[in-house]
Amino acid sequence: MKGVPQRKMTYWNVKGTVTDSANEQVRVPNVIALVGLPARGKTYISHKLCRYLNWIGIKTKAFNVGEYRRKACNLEEQGEFEFFSPHNNKGNKIREDCARLAIEDMGRYLDSKEGEVAILDATNTTRARRKLLVDYCREMQHNPPFRVFFIESVCDDPDIINSNITEVKTCSPDYKGIMSEEAAKEDFMKRIEMYKMQYEPIDEEADEELSYIKVINAGKSFYVHNVNGHVQSRVVYFLMNIHLLPRSIYLTRHGESEYNRIGRLGGDAPLSENGLKYASRLQNYFEKEKINELRVWSSQKIRAAQTASKMAHIAQHVEYWKVLDEIDAGICEGLTYEDFESRYPKQFGERDKDKYHYRYPSGESYEDLVARLEPVIMELERQSNVLVISHQAVLRCILAYFTNQNRDDLPYLKVPLHTVIKLTPKAYSCEVEMFKFDIAAVNTYREKPKTDGSATHAEQ
Numbered sequence: 050m051k052g053v054p055q056r057k058m059t060y061w062n063v064k065g066t067v068t069d070s071a072n073e074q075v076r077v078p079n080v081i082a083l084v085g086l087p088a089r090g091k092t093y094i095s096h097k098l099c100r101y102l103n104w105i106g107i108k109t110k111a112f113n114v115g116e117y118r119r120k121a122c123n124l125e126e127q128g129e130f131e132f133f134s135p136h137n138n139k140g141n142k143i144r145e146d147c148a149r150l151a152i153e154d155m156g157r158y159l160d161s162k163e164g165e166v167a168i169l170d171a172t173n174t175t176r177a178r179r180k181l182l183v184d185y186c187r188e189m190q191h192n193p194p195f196r197v198f199f200i201e202s203v204c205d206d207p208d209i210i211n212s213n214i215t216e217v218k219t220c221s222p223d224y225k226g227i228m229s230e231e232a233a234k235e236d237f238m239k240r241i242e243m244y245k246m247q248y249e250p251i252d253e254e255a256d257e258e259l260s261y262i263k264v265i266n267a268g269k270s271f272y273v274h275n276v277n278g279h280v281q282s283r284v285v286y287f288l289m290n291i292h293l294l295p296r297s298i299y300l301t302r303h304g305e306s307e308y309n310r311i312g313r314l315g316g317d318a319p320l321s322e323n324g325l326k327y328a329s330r331l332q333n334y335f336e337k338e339k340i341n342e343l344r345v346w347s348s349q350k351i352r353a354a355q356t357a358s359k360m361a362h363i364a365q366h367v368e369y370w371k372v373l374d375e376i377d378a379g380i381c382e383g384l385t386y387e388d389f390e391s392r393y394p395k396q397f398g399e400r401d402k403d404k405y406h407y408r409y410p411s412g413e414s415y416e417d418l419v420a421r422l423e424p425v426i427m428e429l430e431r432q433s434n435v436l437v438i439s440h441q442a443v444l445r446c447i448l449a450y451f452t453n454q455n456r457d458d459l460p461y462l463k464v465p466l467h468t469v470i471k472l473t474p475k476a477y478s479c480e481v482e483m484f485k486f487d488i489a490a491v492n493t494y495r496e497k498p499k500t501d502g503s504a505t506h507a508e509q
């Protein structure tokens with residue numbers, strides 16, 4: 050076929066990668082598209098999924114079609130809920146154009162290999178709109194073509210719908226500062242009715258070819274169909290573990306240890322005198338807080354277990370998890386930062402250059418730690434109130450998940466000794482409160498080095 054540009058052949062395998070004709074492994078881009086009426090938690094799912102996939106190392110970006118619409122015209126121009134009527138030609142045209150723009154941006158993001166997963170956060174309530182997306186993703190110009198997975202959120206529980214409208218919709222940029230909360234609520238209910246007129250749920254028979262999950266009443270039940278590849282199965286597992294119930298997660302390091310006092314890394318030293326004081330005060334703190342059905346998870350290191358033992362008669366369960374043990378510093382266990390620098394200067398420099406990926410010889414990296422902690426995150430998602438007693442590096446990884454921090458900043462998050470960090474998940478974010486106890490402790494924080502390679506030991 051001389052003169053005709055040949056498309057590279059691709060061979061599919063089961064790992065979520067394809068092998069092209071040059072025998073190179075290429076990750077298959079995935080599009081995850083939300084489906085459902087307004088106020089069904091689609092943006093909540095999209096935010097949460099995006100944060101989770103990025104944290105486990107799958108680069109993901111969400112494309113919210115509502116934001117494109119708001120850029121195209123404001124609510125006054127739209128004329129409130131009528132804009133969303135299936136009979137409003139102008140409204141339909143603007144909404145279609147916005148969806149197309151978002152889909153094309155998503156395509157560019159995946160084609161340029163900027164990321165591996167794109168989430169299309171829109172209602173996608175009609176079969177025609179879903180077909181437009183699927184056809185676009187299968188187009189020949191994408192090499193390899195994108196896999197598409199739909200997440201349909203179906204909800205007929207008025208309590209969930211109402212709390213969603215009150216919590217997020219009335220303060221959405223569509224309404225905030227434009228009308229009262231009551232008027233916004235009323236307008237939004239009418240908007241839902243407009244969407245109901247054209248809603249075609251994903252259908253078992255008519256949509257047999259699609260890959261999808263139906264999440265029914267915020268996770269009371271699920272219907273999963275045609276899951277294809279690694280990313281989709283991770284998504285399904287994640288969605289089956291999250292819940293909406295209000296709760297808080299408390300993070301604390303063990304009390305100050307004897308090794309902390311002399312600046313040594315890792316090891317398995319007991320608590321110092323101040324560390325023991327912290328353990329007692331921690332007990333008082335939680336006695337006063339009176340937290341419903343509190344679970345306590347501790348690492349198996351002596352310093353953490355000593356701290357957790359004080360909690361035994363307050364908490365429902367105290368569990369000791371090896372997976373919560375501190376980062377393994379390998380050949381550097383028991384050294385101070387100064388020893389580390391003078392004995393292994395090259396290694397020390399490498400860690401400063403890329404702390405997230407640096408792996409201690411015979412030990413672990415922060416990246417390894419994230420992989421080790423994934424089951425902990427999943428379990429935290431499933432639980433109600435939990436106190437985690439662990440270590441500086443481990444808690445940085447957990448904190449980064451809940452507060453959506455990137456990999457460069459993660460190893461430098463501040464998790465000081467003798468401090469309780471209270472995390473309260475909110476609709477699209479997580480509230481962070483820090484309670485610092487008035488008990489002296491050394492500062493174990495090592496600042497990110499300046500570009501000239503120097504680092505400072507900041508005061509706590």
Ligand SMILES: O=P(O)(O)OC[C@H]1O[C@@](CO)(OP(=O)(O)O)[C@@H](O)[C@@H]1O
Pocket residue numbers: 302303306309312313314315316375376378439440441442460493495
């Ligand atoms: O990754 P860096 O910043 O070195 O911090 C991790 C270090 O923090 C320490 C204290 O220096 O944690 P912890 O006291 O919480 O067990 C070390 O054990 C660990 O190696």
